Amino acid sequence: MAEFLDIVCRRRSVRSFTEEALTSDEVVALMTPALMAPTSKGKQAVEFVLADDRETLERLSQAKPRFGTLIAGAALAIVVCGRMDISDVWIEDASVAATMLLLSAEEQGLGACWVQIRERLQEDGSPAALAVRDILQLTPEQEPLCVIAVGRKAKETKPHALDELRWERVIVKS
Numbered sequence: 001m002a003e004f005l006d007i008v009c010r011r012r013s014v015r016s017f018t019e020e021a022l023t024s025d026e027v028v029a030l031m032t033p034a035l036m037a038p039t040s041k042g043k044q045a046v047e048f049v050l051a052d053d054r055e056t057l058e059r060l061s062q063a064k065p066r067f068g069t070l071i072a073g074a075a076l077a078i079v080v081c082g083r084m085d086i087s088d089v090w091i092e093d094a095s096v097a098a099t100m101l102l103l104s105a106e107e108q109g110l111g112a113c114w115v116q117i118r119e120r121l122q123e124d125g126s127p128a129a130l131a132v133r134d135i136l137q138l139t140p141e142q143e144p145l146c147v148i149a150v151g152r153k154a155k156e157t158k159p160h161a162l163d164e165l166r167w168e169r170v171i172v173k174s
C-alpha cells in the first residue's frame with residue numbers, strides 16, 4: 001500500500017479517461033474511505049449517488065457547462081449529496097467525504113476530478129443542482145455538492161512537488 005504522503009503528492013485533477021469501466025471491487029474500495037469519513041456529531045449527513053451509464057454521464061456533463069464536460073468521458077460519476085435535514089453543516093460533511101474520494105481514487109491508481117455543482121449555474125442561468133436533481137431523481141433532502149468524476153487515467157499527471165509548497169500560508173502566532 002502506498003504511503004499517505006505519496007498519495008497526496010500524486011493526486012492531481014484528472015480530466016481525461018480511458019473507456020475502460022471500473023470493476024465492482026474497485027467501486028467498493030473507492031467508496032469505503034468516503035463512508036468512513038468524519039462527520040459533524042457523527043450524523044453522517046452525506047449520501048452518494050452513483051451513475052455509470054453513458055447517457056447519464058453525458059447528461060450530467062451538460063448540467064455544468066465547460067468545467068463539467070469531463071464527466072462525459074468518465075467511467076463513474078459520484079454525486080456527493082448533503083442531507084440538509086440531518087445537519088446544518090452538511091457542506092462540511094460532504095466536502096470531507098468528497099476529498100476522501102479523490103484520495104481513494106489515487107490510492108487505487110485511478111484518476112478523479114471534483115466538479116462543483118453547488119452555487120454553479122447552467123447555460124440558461126438556472127442552478128446546476130436543479131439539473132443534477134432532475135437527471136438523478138434526487139429526493140428533496142439530497143442537496144448535491146459536487147460530482148466526483150472517476151476513471152482510468154488517459155495520461156499520467158505530474159505530481160505536486162514538496163519544495164513548491166507555499167509555507168507562508170501557514171501563519172504561526174506565538
Ligand SMILES: Cc1cc2nc3c(=O)[nH]c(=O)nc-3n(C[C@H](O)[C@H](O)[C@H](O)COP(=O)(O)O)c2cc1C
Binds near residue numbers: 013015068114115117
Ligand atoms: C471545491 C472545488 C471545486 C472544483 N470544481 C471544479 C470543476 O467544476 N471543474 C474542474 O474541472 N475542476 C474543478 N476543481 C478542481 C480544481 O480545478 C483543481 O483541484 C485545482 O486546479 C488544483 O489542481 P490539482 O487538483 O491537479 O492539484 C475543483 C476543486 C475543488 C476543491
